Amino acid sequence: MAVKNARNILALKRRKARDTERKYLIEGVRLCEEALRSNAPVEQMVFCRDTVRQNERLQRLLGDAEGRGVFVQQTDRRAMRGMCDTQTPQGVLGVVQMPAWDRRRALVLPSPLLLLDRVRDPGNLGLMMRTAEAAGAGALFLSRGCVELYNPKVVRASMGAIYRLPVFSDEALTDALKDLRLQGRFTLAAHMDGEPFHRLTQKGPVALLLGNEAFGIDPALTARADARVSIPMAEPVESLNVAVAAGILLYKFAENQQV
Numbered sequence: 001m002a003v004k005n006a007r008n009i010l011a012l013k014r015r016k017a018r019d020t021e022r023k024y025l026i027e028g029v030r031l032c033e034e035a036l037r038s039n040a041p042v043e044q045m046v047f048c049r050d051t052v053r054q055n056e057r058l059q060r061l062l063g064d065a066e067g068r069g070v071f072v073q074q075t076d077r078r079a080m081r082g083m084c085d086t087q088t089p090q091g092v093l094g095v096v097q098m099p100a101w102d103r104r105r106a107l108v109l110p111s112p113l114l115l116l117d118r119v120r121d122p123g124n125l126g127l128m129m130r131t132a133e134a135a136g137a138g139a140l141f142l143s144r145g146c147v148e149l150y151n152p153k154v155v156r157a158s159m160g161a162i163y164r165l166p167v168f169s170d171e172a173l174t175d176a177l178k179d180l181r182l183q184g185r186f187t188l189a190a191h192m193d194g195e196p197f198h199r200l201t202q203k204g205p206v207a208l209l210l211g212n213e214a215f216g217i218d219p220a221l222t223a224r225a226d227a228r229v230s231i232p233m234a235e236p237v238e239s240l241n242v243a244v245a246a247g248i249l250l251y252k253f254a255e256n257q258q259v
Helices: 006-011 015-019 031-039 050-052 056-066 077-083 103-105 123-135 152-158 173-182 219-224 242-256
Strands: 023-027 042-048 069-077 090-099 113-116 141-144 169-170 186-196 208-209 225-232
Touching: 006 077, 015 023, 023 031, 023 152, 023 173, 023 219, 031 042, 031 090, 042 050, 042 056, 042 077, 042 103, 050 056, 050 173, 050 186, 050 219, 056 090, 056 152, 077 123, 103 123, 113 219, 123 152, 123 242, 141 173, 169 173, 173 186, 173 219, 186 242, 208 242
Parallel strands: 042 069, 113 141, 113 208, 141 169, 186 208, 186 225
Antiparallel strands: 023 090, 042 090
């Protein structure tokens, strides 16, 4: 069975089309279930006919999508593989409209904020989004040079957080830091020479600044932070994965603010 708008769906596998159309693709049962559960602006879903017949969970998802007024289509395995990014498609994909989050509102939230400078690994970004949501963070701000937010690997690694957590891309972090300071928010830059995180007692709203997997934070940005924070490590370990570091620090300051 031919898929209407198949060409448009295929185009969304490329960043240029995603940026132009302000839409992105989701794949797999869980991501599609989470999209509906989160009331994400799902435009349409495509199911593999043969897989649906053999899978009760997919059948329920199809019925739920139709019940919510989502445009639903079914196709064969070959067409589904062509539209999917994964090697072994689970039998469903969706087209979702990109949200328009309120940046001004995010800046004044009392919960921790996360600022990322040139994070390039999609798995790291997706994991940080998931962890940030779990820790009660308010929003993420991504610098120019970060991996694309709607990269398929980021979307999958976020495990649904992408539908609910405000994220602002292509930010000039110097401007973001200035805006945060005007709001009275204390900014901490992760740095190996910083104050160990367990010694800090900052109680007000904080913003955590973390950097590129290989090079860390741009020194010019570090200089604009209010303080530096470090995570003590036993020898001979010298560094942590940036997503792990973000999780430790997010939970530290979420605990301080009783998020």
